[in-house]
Every structure is written in structure tokens, then in C-alpha cells.
Amino acid sequence: MKLELGFIQINDIQFSKECKVENGTLYVDPDVVKAFMYEDDDVKAWVKDFSFDVAKPGESVRITPVKDVIEPRVKVEGPGGIFPGVISKVDTVGSGKTHVLRGMAVVTAGKIVGFQEGIIDMTGPGADYTPFSKLNNFVVVAEPVEGYQDHKHEYEKAVRLAGLRAAVCIGELGRNVTPDETQTFETPGIKEGIEKYPNLPRVAYVHMLQSQGLLHDTYVYGVDAKRSLTTILNPTETMDGAIISGNCVSACDKNTTYHHENNPVVKYLFEAHGKKLNYVCNIITNENVYLADKQRSSDWTAKLCRLLDLDGALVSQEGFGNPDTDLIMNCKKIEQQGVKTVIITDEYAGQDGKSQSLADADPLADAVVTGGNANQVIILPKLDKVIGTLDYVDVIAGGHAGSLRPDGTIEAEIQVITGATNEMGFNRLSAR
Amino acid sequence: MSFKVVHYINQFFAGIGGEEMAHVPAELRDGLVGPGMALKTAWKGEAEIVKTIVCGDSYFAEHEADAKAQILAWVKEIQPDMFIAGPAFNAGRYGYACATIACAVQDELGIPVLTGMYEENPGADMKNKILIVATANSAAGMRKAAPAMAKLSLKIMKGEPVGASCEEGYMPNGIRRNFFEKEPGAKRAVDMLVKKLAGRPFVTEYPMPVFDRVPPNKAIKDLSKATIALCTSGGIVPKGNPDHIESSSASHYGEYSIAGVDDLTADTFETAHGGYDPVYANEDPDRVLPVDIMREFEREGKIGKLHDLYYATVGNGTSVANAKSFAEEYAQKLLQAGVHAVIMTST
Numbered sequence: 001m002k003l004e005l006g007f008i009q010i011n012d013i014q015f016s017k018e019c020k021v022e023n024g025t026l027y028v029d030p031d032v033v034k035a036f037m038y039e040d041d042d043v044k045a046w047v048k049d050f051s052f053d054v055a056k057p058g059e060s061v062r063i064t065p066v067k068d069v070i071e072p073r074v075k076v077e078g079p080g081g082i083f084p085g086v087i088s089k090v091d092t093v094g095s096g097k098t099h100v101l102r103g104m105a106v107v108t109a110g111k112i113v114g115f116q117e118g119i120i121d122m123t124g125p126g127a128d129y130t131p132f133s134k135l136n137n138f139v140v141v142a143e144p145v146e147g148y149q150d151h152k153h154e155y156e157k158a159v160r161l162a163g164l165r166a167a168v169c170i171g172e173l174g175r176n177v178t179p180d181e182t183q184t185f186e187t188p189g190i191k192e193g194i195e196k197y198p199n200l201p202r203v204a205y206v207h208m209l210q211s212q213g214l215l216h217d218t219y220v221y222g223v224d225a226k227r228s229l230t231t232i233l234n235p236t237e238t239m240d241g242a243i244i245s246g247n248c249v250s251a252c253d254k255n256t257t258y259h260h261e262n263n264p265v266v267k268y269l270f271e272a273h274g275k276k277l278n279y280v281c282n283i284i285t286n287e288n289v290y291l292a293d294k295q296r297s298s299d300w301t302a303k304l305c306r307l308l309d310l311d312g313a314l315v316s317q318e319g320f321g322n323p324d325t326d327l328i329m330n331c332k333k334i335e336q337q338g339v340k341t342v343i344i345t346d347e348y349a350g351q352d353g354k355s356q357s358l359a360d361a362d363p364l365a366d367a368v369v370t371g372g373n374a375n376q377v378i379i380l381p382k383l384d385k386v387i388g389t390l391d392y393v394d395v396i397a398g399g400h401a402g403s404l405r406p407d408g409t410i411e412a413e414i415q416v417i418t419g420a421t422n423e424m425g426f427n428r429l430s431a432r
Numbered sequence: 433m434s435f436k437v438v439h440y441i442n443q444f445f446a447g448i449g450g451e452e453m454a455h456v457p458a459e460l461r462d463g464l465v466g467p468g469m470a471l472k473t474a475w476k477g478e479a480e481i482v483k484t485i486v487c488g489d490s491y492f493a494e495h496e497a498d499a500k501a502q503i504l505a506w507v508k509e510i511q512p513d514m515f516i517a518g519p520a521f522n523a524g525r526y527g528y529a530c531a532t533i534a535c536a537v538q539d540e541l542g543i544p545v546l547t548g549m550y551e552e553n554p555g556a557d558m559k560n561k562i563l564i565v566a567t568a569n570s571a572a573g574m575r576k577a578a579p580a581m582a583k584l585s586l587k588i589m590k591g592e593p594v595g596a597s598c599e600e601g602y603m604p605n606g607i608r609r610n611f612f613e614k615e616p617g618a619k620r621a622v623d624m625l626v627k628k629l630a631g632r633p634f635v636t637e638y639p640m641p642v643f644d645r646v647p648p649n650k651a652i653k654d655l656s657k658a659t660i661a662l663c664t665s666g667g668i669v670p671k672g673n674p675d676h677i678e679s680s681s682a683s684h685y686g687e688y689s690i691a692g693v694d695d696l697t698a699d700t701f702e703t704a705h706g707g708y709d710p711v712y713a714n715e716d717p718d719r720v721l722p723v724d725i726m727r728e729f730e731r732e733g734k735i736g737k738l739h740d741l742y743y744a745t746v747g748n749g750t751s752v753a754n755a756k757s758f759a760e761e762y763a764q765k766l767l768q769a770g771v772h773a774v775i776m777t778s779t
Contacts, residue, residue, distance in 0.1 A: 128612075201629040264618035276626045312629045314621055342625040344617055347638065353608040356752055361640040367628050368638040369621040372610040414610075425617025430637060431608045432596040 002186035003236035004097045006076070006179030010104040013054045013136045021177045026104060028138065028170060036169040037140075037162045046158035048145045053387045055107075055122050055137040060384035062126075063139055065117030065392050066418045067108040068163045068245055069132055069256040072101040072171035075240060083241040085222025086161070087168050093240035094233075099174040105135045105258055106170065108163035109388040110142040117396055118251025118418030119380070119410075126380045129420040131427060132258070139387050140166050156215055160246050164257070185236050185270050187279055190308070197278040201311035204280045205235065205265050206301055206330060206341075210247050210254065210318040211286035217246040218255075218318075220284060226293075230285040230300035235266045238282065249319045250397040252374045252420040253346050259419070264426045265316055265344070280308055285330065287323040294326050302333035315343045317423045320374070324359040335364040346371035346421035347431055351413065357431075371421040372429040374398070375413050382408030435479035435589040438507055439468045440517040440533055442526045446486040454490035454525075458499050460506050461486060470574055471516065474582030479589060483510055489525040492533070499529075500536050507537055513589045519548030519577045520555060522569040527555030534562050544588045548581050551603060559603040563594075566603050604639075641752075649773075658772040661739035663762070665747030665755070666713065666720035666779040667705030668696070677704045677746050685745035685758040687765070690738070695724045705746045705779060713779070720777055739771050747778060 009024050016027035030052035037043050037050065055061045075081045078096015081088025107120065120132045127133035142162060148155045188196055209218040211226035218225040220233075220243050233242060243260040266282070273279040285301045288294060305313055313334050317327045324345070331341050347357035347370055357373070393404040398415025405411060414420045421429060443453045445466045464472055464481040472481065485503055492499045507515060515537040517530035527549040534545040535558055548565035549555050556564055565584060567577040580601040587594060596611040597604045613620065620637075627634040652658050669677060675686040693700075696717035703713040703720060718724040726738045743762045747755070766774060 201626075203625065203629075264616055265621065268616075268618045268622040272622050272626065277622075277629070312625050314625050316618075340625070340628050342621045342628065344621050345638070347608055349608040354606060356641050357608060357638060363640060363642075365640050366636055367624050367634060368636045368640070369617045369624060370637045371617050373608045376610050422617070425619070425621050428612045428614065428616055429610060430596075430613045430617065430620075431610045432598045432604060432637065 001095050001234040001236050002184065003094055003239055004182055004184045005239060006097060006099045007102040007181045007183070008099055008174045008177050009180045010101050010136055012056070013104060013138055015052070015054070019173055021101070021173045026101065026138075026170065026173065028173070033140075033166050033169050037165045040161050040165060042154065042158040043162045043165070046145055046148060046151065046155045047142050047162060049143045050162070051141045051143070053139045053141065055120075055139055055387060057122060057134050057136070059122045061122040061387060062119060062383045062385070063107055063109055063122075063137065063387045064119040064390065065109060065388055065396060066120050066251065067110075067117055067159055067248070069258040069418065070106045070163050070167040071258050071261050072104065072106060072167045072174070073241065073261065074099050074171040074175045076175055080240065082168055082171060083164050083244060086219060086244060087164050090221055092237070093242055094237035098240055099171070099177065099179060101171060101174050103135060105132060105137050106163055106167040107132065107137045107139045108142065108159055109139055110159070111144055111389070117248060117392065119393070119416050120418050121380060121383060124381050124383065125378060126417055129378070129414055129417045129429065131419055138166070138170065141388055152215070156246065156248065160244070164244060185239070187235055187273070187281065190280070193278050193280060197274060200274070200276070200278040202280050202309060203269065203277045203312040203314065204305065204308060204310050205269055205282045206305070206313050206315040206334070207263070207265070207282050207284045208315065208317050208323065208326060208330065209243065209284055209286050210249055210323070212289050212319065212322060215248040216319065219244050219246055225284070225286045226288050228286060230283060230297050230304060232304065233282040233284055235270065235279065235282050238263050238266055243284070250374070250415050251418045252398065252415045253319060253371065253423050255318050255422070255424060256419065259422060259424055259426060264424050265314055269314065277312070280310065283313075287319065287326045289322060294329055298326060298329035298333050301330050302337050305334050305339045306337040310339045312340045315341055316425065317343070317345045320346065320348055321359050328358075328360040328362050328365060331365045332362045341365070342367040342369060344369045344371065344423050344425045346423050347373040348375055349373045349431070351375045351377050369425055370431050371423050371425065371427060372414070372431045374415040374421045377411065378414050380410040380412070434475075434477055435513040435586070436482045436510070437471075437479050437514050437516055437585070438510055438512040439464065439471070439481045439484045440503070440515070440530060441466055441468070441484060441486055442523070442529065443486060443488045444526075446484075448486070454488040456486075456488035457491050457495075458485060458487040458502050467519070467574060467578065470578030471582050474579040475586060478586055479513070482512060487529065489523070489529060492529040493525050496532070500533060503533055504536060504540060507543065508541055512543060514585055515543050515545045516581065516585055517545070517547040519565065519567045519574070519581065520553060521567055521571055521573060522550040522553055524554050527553035529555075531555035531558040531562060531564065538562055546581060546585050546588065548577050556603060560606045563602045563605065565601050652773050655735050656733055657736045659737045659739055659770060660726065660735050661766055661771045661774045662721055662723065662726065662742045662777070663774050664721050664742070664744050664777045666744075666777055667703040667746040668701055668713070668717045668721040668744050669704050671700055671702050673702070673704045677744070679704055679746060682746040683754065685743055685762065687741055687743055687762065689740055690723055690742055691740040693723060694727050696721060720779060722777070739766070739769065741769070
């Protein structure tokens with residue numbers, strides 16, 4: 001399957017009555033975006049109102065509580081549309097041409113859904129830990145209807161869909177813009193690949209999806225991942241939004257929709273593809289809480305690795321604690337099939353760094369990449385402007401009673417920062 | 433003003449002699465001796481060696497208590513900003529002496545310490561107690577070791593935060609520290625996989641901890657004659673939690689009597705555990721510590737006797753090291769009490 005991505009660099013966002021992308025600036029009318037979001041029944045039912053703001057790199061701005069981050073894209077050639085099975089029809093995506101508004105994101109924020117929303121600082125020490133401080137962010141702050149507390153799952157869905165719809169609405173503005181840069185990504189069929197690269201090791205990406213349930217969910221073509229068996233994707237499908245986040249897990253190591261669209265493992269496997277390895281496919285598997293599910297999913301992952309005659313597999317995790325067991329089960333079983341693994345995780349080694357970092361371990365997991373210790377304490381300075389509200393800083397995962405100090409500074413674990421210890425290996429942060 | 437350092441070296445590096453002179457007792461000299469010059473060069477005047485302690489390796493090994501006391505007395509008198517020992521490279525007794533004396537200075541005098549040696553030097557066993565810079569296995573590695581030790585020691589003396597082991601060159605010491613790598617994690621992972629597939633060496637970023645696996649004992653042939661004890665990590669304690677066992681990251685365990693107790697009730701027992709919904713355990717603590725059923729078995733003669741004492745802690749977030757030390761201690765008490773088997777419940 002072959003996909004061409006056309007990158008349109010966005011260097012600025014301006015509110016305007018006319019919606020367009022011109023010379024690297026996105027001009028957008030928030031009312032148009034709002035109207036598009038409200039076309040959805042769930043959004044209509046659970047979101048009382050939206051407000052909009054823009055946060056640019058280097059500004060003294062803090063966005064919190066952040067739910068999701070989404071990159072606007074539009075399908076310009078080939079079957080299907082962005083976010084298949086959720087916003088677009090369910091046609092298989094990943095081929096043809098897609099335009100990407102690069103350098104910007106839609107960020108959804110507002111009243112808390114779970115305990116586990118995050119913080120994005122656009123400047124200061126916190127900005128070093130989140131990739132989203134480097135983007136021009138179109139922030140959508142949602143205000144729930146009265147009584148939403150008793151309907152958090154419905155409200156989560158409404159905000160999730162609203163963010164995706166905003167991104168689709170904005171992405172559409174890039175349809176007829178000439179991209180600044182294009183890149184082509186292609187993986188061959190199984191037999192074709194073996195013939196084309198007879199001497200290269202065959203490698204797949206085992207992509208673990210957060211599916212613990214109760215606001216810890218991921219969707220693939222609209223299917224709730226916890227109700228899906230381990231299966232295979234073409235790597236390019238992820239670039240068209242085949243996988244979206246429905247997560248309210250700890251901000252530091254949840255994969256936002258932006259991460260799924262820009263999966264760094266996919267990126268670097270493509271970079272090595274045809275040179276150092278033969279990138280066969282992505283294997284997606286879930287992280288359910290029941291032991292039988294864990295066993296079935298990891299068995300199937302190992303089974304598919306063997307069936308595909310792989311030499312190697314790169315495994316990425318999402319979340320921590322309970323999913324550590326899925327990670328180790330996957331790693332161990334894949335290794336036992338004679339397929340070599342590297343796993344990407346992050347650590348909860350305590351604020352003093354002295355504890356065992358993972359909840360599970362196995363000697364076969366001898367090649368580990370870490371996104372850092374999420375328990376590291378950081379002091380975030382007071383910033384001039386808050387988009388959203390500081391009301392939840394004390395209760396989000398990684399915060400504690402008194403995190404928000406009287407002088408407006410925040411003392412918390414980097415766990416509170418969106419994307420800080422990402423387990424797809426998006427960042428440079430690590431630990432030893 | 434430059435920082436004051438006391439340097440510890442052995443008879444060989446002091447130029448006294450090799451193995452044949454290893455018996456020389458500890459002596460205190462003014463200024464730097466031998467390898468101290470390499471440190472001085474690297475410090476560029478920011479720190480200086482005020483005194484050098486020279487001690488024969490055999491002397492230290494054979495008169496450890498005396499040598500330690502003498503050296504500690506000297507260092508206490510001098511009150512340096514830092515105590516540096518070695519580097520010892522792969523010299524076993526020298527490495528042991530460096531690590532041992534550095535640890536004593538750190539623990540007993542509260543003075544920051546640093547040593548250096550080869551990773552397989554027996555002294556490196558103390559890497560979790562003191563900072564040890566990893567060096568080559570022979571003195572040929574001095575050119576690299578001295579600047580690394582000088583740089584790290586200066587950072588410590590200045591009170592600057594110490595970075596991750598791989599940045600600073602010390603041996604991983606069980607304390608995980610964050611830092612920014614040059615490449616994103618996914619790129620590092622792909623590179624690591626390519627190396628692993630090619631059979632080339634690679635370095636994992638997180639060596640897996642070794643889990644302690646305990647093989648089960650042989651089965652008890654006749655339960656009707658056995659004394660059985662109950663133990664739990666589910667936090668069941670007498671009402672009011674008299675020993676204040678923490679709800680998470682427990683630092684101790686409790687020993688409690690159930691002599692004459694037939695049934696645990698909401699009025700008498702409760703859970704101290706903060707990691708699960710406590711409602712059901714508090715309603716009926718037998719759900720976690722099944723005293724009621726054990727009494728039934730006792731009456732029916734299925735088991736000989738339920739032990740009068742039980743041991744309880746909270747498993748929530750409690751470190752493996754703590755859990756192991758609790759059990760090592762109360763396992764001995766159980767053995768002394770003639771207990772034949774234990775039912776350990778978790779949550």
C-alpha cells in the first residue's frame with residue numbers, strides 16, 4: 001500500500017471571517033468550526049458551548065486540562081477519508097494522497113472528564129517535556145451541559161468527537177493548497193517484500209493500544225480496541241487517522257490522536273525500510289484488564305509474528321502498571337517464537353528514582369528503550385495566561401493536594417505533562 | 433578559593449612498590465601524590481588535593497578496622513569538601529579498599545565521596561552505596577578516568593545536580609535519573625533492533641530487575657496434624673490500625689493475635705490498604721484473612737491448629753526490598769513457633 005503525504009507548513013493561526021490557508025497562515029472562523037462540531041448528535045447533547053483560543057510556541061500560556069491533541073489532515077486522493085469509521089465512512093484508508101497541516105494541532109480542553117487530563121505549557125521548563133509546545137495550537141475549550149457528572153462516558157465521547165470534527169473541518173482547508181513538501185510511504189505485500197528485499201530482516205511494529213476501559217480506550221476504524229482481536233494494519237493506515245485516542249489515562253504516557261497520526265515508530269521503521277530492514281506491517285493488540293484477554297491477545301501477537309515469518313518486532317506500550325504485564329507477556333512470547341524484540345516503555349521509579357520501574361519483568365526483555373521516569377518532580381512557573389482552568393491541577397494524575405501553590409507555581413510529577421514520557425518514543429527524554 | 437580534597441591511593445600508585453610493599457600501613461602526606469596530578473590538571477585550579485592518604489592494600493585488608501579508624505580520624509580533622517579514592521581499575525584489593533573507605537567517610541563523616549574502578553572489580557559491588565566512576569581495566573585508562581572523576585567531583589562539590597549515569601560516567605546505582613537523549617526513543621529503538629538482529633552488541637536502557645523466585649516447599653502429607661498460619665499483604669489489622677501501617681508503600685508489618693477469635697468482624701478488624709475499594713474488606717475482614725473458615729477446618733479436624741498469631745502488611749506500592757525483609761524476619765518467628773505451613777493472602 002502506498003500513500004503520499006503532502007505537508008503544508010502552518011506557522012501562524014489567525015481568527016478571521018474567511019477560512020483559508022495562505023502563505024503558511026491558517027485563517028479560521030471559530031463559528032464555522034463550532035457549527036461543524038454541533039452537527040454531531042452527541043456533541044449537541046452533552047456540550048453546552050465551546051470557546052476558542054490560540055496558543056503559539058514561546059507564549060506565556062498554559063493549557064489545562066488537556067484531553068486530546070489532533071493534527072488536521074485531509075484526504076485528497078484515494079479511498080476513504082480521515083478518521084474512518086468515526087468521522088468519515090469506514091472505507092480502508094492508507095493509500096492515495098493526504099494533505100497534512102504541519103506545525104499546528106487542535107487541542108481539546110476544558111472541564112475534567114477523568115482524573116487524568118494533562119498540562120501543556122507553551123514556554124518554560126514544562127515546555128521542554130511536551131512536543132505540543134512547539135506547535136501552533138487551536139484550542140477548543142468545551143463546556144459541558146448541567147448534570148454531565150453522571151454521564152462522563154457520554155461526555156467523553158462528545159468531546160472526543162468534537163475534537164476530531166474540528167480537526168477535519170480545519171484539515172479540509174488544506175485540500176487545494178500546494179504542499180511545501182511531499183513524502184511517499186509504501187510497504188509491499190508479503191511475497192513481494194521477500195522477493196524485493198531477500199537479505200533484509202523482516203520486522204513488524206507491535207503497537208499496543210490502551211484498552212483498560214472506563215475512560216481508557218482506543219478506537220480503530222471506530223471499533224473499541226478492547227473488543228477487538230489482535231490484527232494487522234498497513235503502516236500507512238495510521239497516517240489517515242485509522243486509530244484515535246479515547247483516553248483519559250495519565251497525560252505523560254497516553255498516546256493522543258496526534259501521536260497515532262504521527263507515530264514515530266512508523267516514521268523510523270519507514271526510514272530504515274529497504275535499507276536496514278524490511279518493514280512488513282503493524283500488528284495492533286490491546287491491553288485489557290482481564291487475564292484471559294491478556295493471554296489471548298499476547299498469544300495472538302506472538303502467533304502473528306510467527307505466521308509472518310518475522311525476524312524482529314518493535315513493541316510499544318501505552319500507559320503503565322497493569323499494561324506492563326501485557327508488555328512483558330508480548331515480549332516474552334514473541335521472543336519464544338524466535339523473533340527478536342525491542343520494547344519501548346516508560347518508568348515509575350518513584351520520585352527518588354529508587355524503585356523498580358515496571359510492574360513486571362522478564363530476562364527475555366533484554367532490549368528496552370525508556371521514555372523516562374514519570375515520577376520526576378518538576379516546578380512549573382506561573383504563566384501569564386491559562387486556557388481552560390487550573391481547578392484540577394491538584395487532582396490530575398501526578399498532582400497532589402497543594403500542587404498548585406499560592407504563588408501560582410505548580411509542583412507536580414512530569415506525569416501531568418501531556419506526552420512527556422511517550423512510549424512510542426516520540427521524545428528524546430530518557431532515564432538511566 | 434578552590435575546593436579542598438583528600439585523596440586515597442595505594443602503595444603502588446604512591447610509588448612505594450608493588451605486591452612486596454602491600455603491607456605498608458596508612459600514612460598521611462601533604463599535597464598530591466602520583467595520580468593526584470591528573471586530577472589537579474583536570475580541575476584547572478577549581479579544586480586541589482590538600483592531603484593524600486597512602487595505604488598498602490594488604491594492610492587495609494588485614495587491619496581493616498584499624499586502617500579505617502585511622503583514616504577517618506585524619507579526614508575528620510582535615511574536613512575536606514570531598515574524599516576521592518583511586519581510581520583502582522581492576523586491582524581487586526585496592527578497589528575493595530577504595531569503596532570501603534569511601535563508604536565509611538560518606539556514612540560516618542557525611543563528606544561527599546567518589547571513587548573509580550573497572551566494572552568487574554569486587555569493590556564495584558558497592559556501586560549502589562557510593563558513586564563509582566566506571567574505568568578501563570588497567571592503569572592505561574587513567575587518561576580517561578581522571579578527567580571523568582574530576583568533572584563529576586567538581587559538580588558534586590559545587591552542589592550541582594548529578595545527571596544520569598550514562599551522562600556522568602558513574603556506574604548505574606539503582607537511582608533512575610531523567611535526561612534528554614540526542615535521538616527520539618523510536619529512533620533509538622529501531623537502531624537497537626537493527627543491532628540486535630545483526631547480532632551486534634547493544635545496550636538496553638533499562639536492565640530488567642531479577643525477580644526472586646521461591647520454589648514451593650514439599651506438600652504437607654497430613655494436614656490434620658499441621659499448624660497453619662495466616663499472613664496477608666491485604667492490610668487486615670485490628671481496628672484502629674495500632675501499628676500505623678501505611679496505606680501505601682508500607683515500611684513495616686504487624687504481628688497480631690487471633691487466639692480465641694472465631695470470626696473477624698467489622699467492629700474488631702479492618703483493612704489499612706489504600707489500593708483497593710475497602711468497603712467489602714471492612715464489612716467482613718474474613719474476606720481477606722479467612723479466620724472463620726480456618727476455625728471451621730480446625731473444628732472439623734481438617735487441620736491440626738490455626739496459629740495464634742498472624743502477620744500483616746500492605747502490599748500497595750510497597751517496595752520489593754521491604755516486602756522481602758518483612759518476610760525474612762517473620763518467617764523465622766513462624767519457624768520457631770513450629771508452624772508447618774502458611775496461607776498468604778493478597779488483594
